Amino acid sequence: MSSNSKAPNRVSATALNAFSKALFVAKGVSPEHAQTMANALTWADLRGVDTHGISRVPMYFRLLDSKEMNASPKLKVLQETLALTVLEADRSAGPIAMQEASDIAMKKAKSTGIGLVMVRNTTHTASLGIYSEKVAQAGMACIALAASRPNMGYYGAKAAGVSTAPFSMSVPGPKGQAIVLDMACGIVSLGKLQQLRARNEPLEPGWALDAEGNETIDPQKALIPLPLGGPKGSGLSLMFELMASLPVLNPLIGHFFSDKEDAQRHCQNAWIIAIDIAQVCPQASFQDEMENTIKALKALPVDEKVGTSVLMPGERGYIERLKREKDGVPIPAKMQATLIELAEKFKVPSPF
């Protein structure tokens, strides 16, 4: 076995959180913002979404270097109606804007039943599940989505046309937990393609295109993930762009394909909707029905090819979280080396 396949080092989430916060502070981010960014990464690391955890620090550093991400953003409400807010994110890291946006959406929902915040001009949104879980844990339902620049095939075209766009829905679940669906519109993620490339494992047919826009199963050539269900996945992603980017006049697809100098810049827009279901029905009745529904689904015959029990949306991540809170987060050797390098460069104590 190669050295790559040895069991990765496990580090406590608390240590990773403090480490990534310290790195962001060393890079010029305020302690408060650095904490919010670190919390978003830790949330993903604990739930096993390794592509959105501390592994993102080098990408955030690159975006801060190129000024695509603003180290000291000033968030600003651009427009406001009774139930809708447009929040200018000033190129902040996604978590900073989404944290603020989810708070505003819940406040609006408390007052009118439903609140929508359109987040304009943010950067890497991180896992949408963080924010939709937070809304659900506060007793509300949530719908969140984000638009990004093209990196996924568009059905009917032999090229990237839309993004792998994330989408999340959540509701309050039993015992204060939330039921959180957190998905993207691609049939596979970019992270998965990178993983297969590193391991030189072939793709399944229909997963990705090469640079020329032809379908390939060669992991060294696969570049562009294909959309989930053809026109469904690419249609969803396009609708997110048309809804989240156009009304705030910050188009990502149109801009990407323009001849503007910064056409390739990293930029995102997002929506978060909170619905105060407590205004519609008593929480206890909702939870009774929730428990009945979960019980009915968990009583179905299990597909042993998939697992040992029927899981609810987000439950796999929840189980992983319990495990990782106890055992720590596995950090692959290569990523650890990159992070140690950053720690040395920025004179931040490393947890490794």
Next chain:
Amino acid sequence: MSSNSKAPNRVSATALNAFSKALFVAKGVSPEHAQTMANALTWADLRGVDTHGISRVPMYFRLLDSKEMNASPKLKVLQETLALTVLEADRSAGPIAMQEASDIAMKKAKSTGIGLVMVRNTTHTASLGIYSEKVAQAGMACIALAASRPNMGYYGAKAAGVSTAPFSMSVPGPKGQAIVLDMACGIVSLGKLQQLRARNEPLEPGWALDAEGNETIDPQKALIPLPLGGPKGSGLSLMFELMASLPVLNPLIGHFFSDKEDAQRHCQNAWIIAIDIAQVCPQASFQDEMENTIKALKALPVDEKVGTSVLMPGERGYIERLKREKDGVPIPAKMQATLIELAEKFKVPSPF
């Protein structure tokens, strides 16, 4: 060639609309409601969604006979906040409730920016695209979804656990047209399985389960469509149930698996959200960005395996509509015979 494969009769949409309206009236529905129901079927027939057009009349008749569908429903607002309404549909045909719900959602959105109507206790919702297109043509963005009883596999289980749940998103498009995504959460529709059964054509692997919950490609055994993208499709469908059915205390999954006498009853719940984007940006600017985005995507290299041009969500249906408005709607011989039988039974002039 068998007689089944001869070109079907084509009938004008206007004649089909008048015919289905007359049938509903003969069955005891008020002329106003019958018109709304007929319009929903015609919308689908024109766009080539043949499973949701006049072919549904026999199903609606069965539901009226069994009283699962109410021929003279009294719609009632159960709850109301500034931006949210719960509409009791009194087992009305879906189009009657959704028509009313989309009007209320738009009125709410005009006043607060975003409006949500939770439709409780409706029956077959028909194509969600009808209502989301209407909202978009009025200059607003729309999100609509419906919950129904289990008829699709739930990821990780060897049985139907959730429904093929429809979902629609729309925005105002160029020249008064709307961009309408109208999809369901299954990898194939129940209609498609029926079609393959009739033609005795094998399925593709991963499309459906048989009655025992095992994957099959045998069209005579395939019963339960599998979800789009495994946990993504079944997770989406479950979230629709948790959001649309539980807060209005009309659970469909929990009820279906209960030992109640009417556990198998047909019943649906739905959501329609309207967002008044005109309160956020000038319509002309939105349309400029829309045209740029469409132009960019249509300039991508075409995948000739799919078609001769890159299409926007809903565009295939729009093109079909233009064709069918001119040439009429094709009516397969078997369906025509069924409809003629109904016409004779209810003494309604038939257009065939």
